[in-house]
Amino acid sequence: MPMIQFLQKEGVDFRLCTKVTDILTHSDHGKETVSAISILRDSSQETLSVRPDDIVIVTLGSVTSGSSSGSNNSPPPLKTLIAEDELDENWSLWLNLGTKYSSFGDPYNFCTRLTESRLETFTVTLRDAEFFYRLVKLTYDKPGVGHLISLKHSNWKISVCIPRQPFFSCQPDNVQILWGYGLCPEREGNLVKKPMLVCSGEDIMAELLWHLGFPLEPILNNSITIPSVMPRRTASLLPRIRGDRPTVIIDEMTNLAVIGQFVEIPDETAVSMDYGVRGAQLAVSHLMGLPKQPEEARKRPSFPFLNLWV
Numbered sequence: 001m002p003m004i005q006f007l008q009k010e011g012v013d014f015r016l017c018t019k020v021t022d023i024l025t026h027s028d029h030g031k032e033t034v035s036a037i038s039i040l041r042d043s044s045q046e047t048l049s050v051r052p053d054d055i056v057i058v059t060l061g062s063v064t065s066g067s068s069s070g071s072n073n074s075p076p077p078l079k080t081l082i083a084e085d086e087l088d089e090n091w092s093l094w095l096n097l098g099t100k101y102s103s104f105g106d107p108y109n110f111c112t113r114l115t116e117s118r119l120e121t122f123t124v125t126l127r128d129a130e131f132f133y134r135l136v137k138l139t140y141d142k143p144g145v146g147h148l149i150s151l152k153h154s155n156w157k158i159s160v161c162i163p164r165q166p167f168f169s170c171q172p173d174n175v176q177i178l179w180g181y182g183l184c185p186e187r188e189g190n191l192v193k194k195p196m197l198v199c200s201g202e203d204i205m206a207e208l209l210w211h212l213g214f215p216l217e218p219i220l221n222n223s224i225t226i227p228s229v230m231p232r233r234t235a236s237l238l239p240r241i242r243g244d245r246p247t248v249i250i251d252e253m254t255n256l257a258v259i260g261q262f263v264e265i266p267d268e269t270a271v272s273m274d275y276g277v278r279g280a281q282l283a284v285s286h287l288m289g290l291p292k293q294p295e296e297a298r299k300r301p302s303f304p305f306l307n308l309w310v
């Protein structure tokens with residue numbers, strides 16, 4: 001990816017297949033300074049030492065943790081949805097930090113409410129121009145110009161995103177792709193009389209075509225739909241109380257900041273990429289002691305991603 005190539009040229013050392021299991025600190029005058037990072041790589045535990053003038057920025061939690069994918073012919077495997085069984089490294093690190101220090105908020109508020117935060121997404125690969133031809137005729141929008149299309153009568157609360165084509169640089173001319181999701185996958189569909197959660201990709205595509213009023217064939221036969229259940233996709237929007245999310249800059253830490261969708265940033269709305277970027281700007285600016293502060297957040301009247309209006 002161009003971003004990875006750029007960062008590597010700037011000296012970034014990516015460590016793949018490596019889990020951060022703990023962050024170790026030493027105390028001085030009521031403040032904590034990170035001195036080491038414990039990692040698990042190739043099943044062996046290692047410790048990376050950190051100098052007091054190094055800075056450590058940690059992403060807390062993840063909206064994709066616990067996700068599972070199906071195929072065109074089969075639904076995603078139905079997991080038992082016991083929250084504690086699904087706490088991968090994305091959450092265990094935050095839980096660890098929260099146990100040791102008082103100002104890291106409450107990860108349990110976000111990672112255990114799976115039925116409230118669950119959403120099912122799907123991607124469709126089409127080898128037939130018929131779907132896009134009909135969609136442009138229906139919406140008067142070329143691919144990529146509109147926001148999400150929400151099918152308001154859909155029991156599953158389906159929305160689809162039609163990006164500009166080609167979306168991928170290696171995408172063949174005769175292939176088109178789109179992405180969508182259902183906010184209520186536990187409900188029975190309007191055409192397909194079962195919950196989205198137990199549907200194959202083909203079932204989901206049939207439901208989508210039915211809502212749009214398009215004939216099922218030949219589009220269904222020329223498409224591949226991959227469903228994916230994301231039990232924590234909307235966890236960053238769950239009700240919370242003050243203190244559940246830690247602030248980016250933690251007073252008791254001298255060289256550590258936290259970022260991601262589960263930190264507190266005044267006047268910003270979590271969910272999209274810019275929230276993570278904003279957190280990183282604040283973290284770097286503070287920990288590096290930069291004279292220039294990040295610009296104030298822009299106030300937006302609407303929030304198009306996920307079609308939620310605030």
Ligand SMILES: Cc1cc2nc3c(=O)[nH]c(=O)nc-3n(C[C@H](O)[C@H](O)[C@H](O)COP(=O)(O)OP(=O)(O)OC[C@H]3O[C@@H](n4cnc5c(N)ncnc54)[C@H](O)[C@@H]3O)c2cc1C
Nearest residue numbers: 018019020059062089090093121260261271272273274276
């Ligand atoms: C289906 C979907 C569609 C989206 N569409 C949009 C969109 O159109 N526009 C938009 O702005 N945003 C969109 N988003 C949201 C966007 O993807 C996220 O806001 C963004 O990826 C968050 O970035 P992040 O770096 O904070 O966290 P993540 O992307 O979750 O990255 C965190 C990384 O840290 C790793 N990690 C976590 N803990 C550990 C550990 N202990 N040790 C080692 N590694 C660890 C994880 O494996 C992961 O790779 C979408 C998200 C989804 C799921």
